[in-house]
Amino acid sequence: MKKEIISVLLKEEEIDQRINELGEMISRDYEGKSLHLICVMKGGVFFTCELAKRITVPVTFDFMYVSSYGSGTESSGIVKIVKDLDETLENKDVLIVEDIIDTGRTLSHLIKMLKQRRPASLEICSLLDKPERRLVDDVKVKYPGFNIPNEFVVGYGLDYDQKYRNLPYIGTVSFEEA
Ligand code: IMP
Ligand code: MG
Numbered sequence: 313m314k315k316e317i318i319s320v321l322l323k324e325e326e327i328d329q330r331i332n333e334l335g336e337m338i339s340r341d342y343e344g345k346s347l348h349l350i351c352v353m354k355g356g357v358f359f360t361c362e363l364a365k366r367i368t369v370p371v372t373f374d375f376m377y378v379s380s381y382g383s384g385t386e387s388s389g390i391v392k393i394v395k396d397l398d399e400t401l402e403n404k405d406v407l408i409v410e411d412i413i414d415t416g417r418t419l420s421h422l423i424k425m426l427k428q429r430r431p432a433s434l435e436i437c438s439l440l441d442k443p444e445r446r447l448v449d450d451v452k453v454k455y456p457g458f459n460i461p462n463e464f465v466v467g468y469g470l471d472y473d474q475k476y477r478n479l480p481y482i483g484t485v486s487f488e489e490a
């Protein structure tokens with residue numbers, strides 16, 4: 313039996329501060345417009361709520377549940393749409409809100425799919441990014457939170473085997489023989 317050890321990588325206050333900045337940037341860029349936020353579940357839920365509270369232009373929400381096949385700490389690149397959006401994107405200014413970009417395959421797939429639905433604009437906001445791990449070159453994050461090293465992280469919506477999503481900080485996971 314392996315024991316999981318979580319070490320703090322980004323404190324709650326640091327994350328809070330960065331989300332304030334992102335909220336200000338987004339509010340400025342979309343001034344005079346309204347914004348349609350797409351929360352990518354499950355990981356993006358906490359971040360979407362915190363970000364939305366700091367956006368001052370009118371906001372609407374929709375939720376999409378995508379999962380990449382596989383478990384543990386590696387994504388497979390095969391993206392399954394578990395729950396699609398409820399509403400059309402046509403002529404809307406759309407912002408995809410993600411927890412983390414790793415290889416980029418999930419978002420690459422999602423962007424191709426959502427562009428076909430004719431939004432007025434489509435941008436990405438991601439709390440975390442592991443640039444070292446990128447395997448695609450067509451994912452541009454307009455609103456990046458933090459670049460982090462190539463380590464598996466949990467908290468603030470991110471899970472390891474569905475656990476730790478509720479941690480108010482971002483932590484790395486390591487394993488120790490119990
Ligand atoms: P990608 O398709 O490789 O970019 O993987 C993106 C998805 O894999 C994210 O939306 C997460 O759900 C998951 N993921 C990638 N890295 C981590 C991590 O360090 N912790 C938890 N989930 C992760
Ligand atoms: Mg995700």
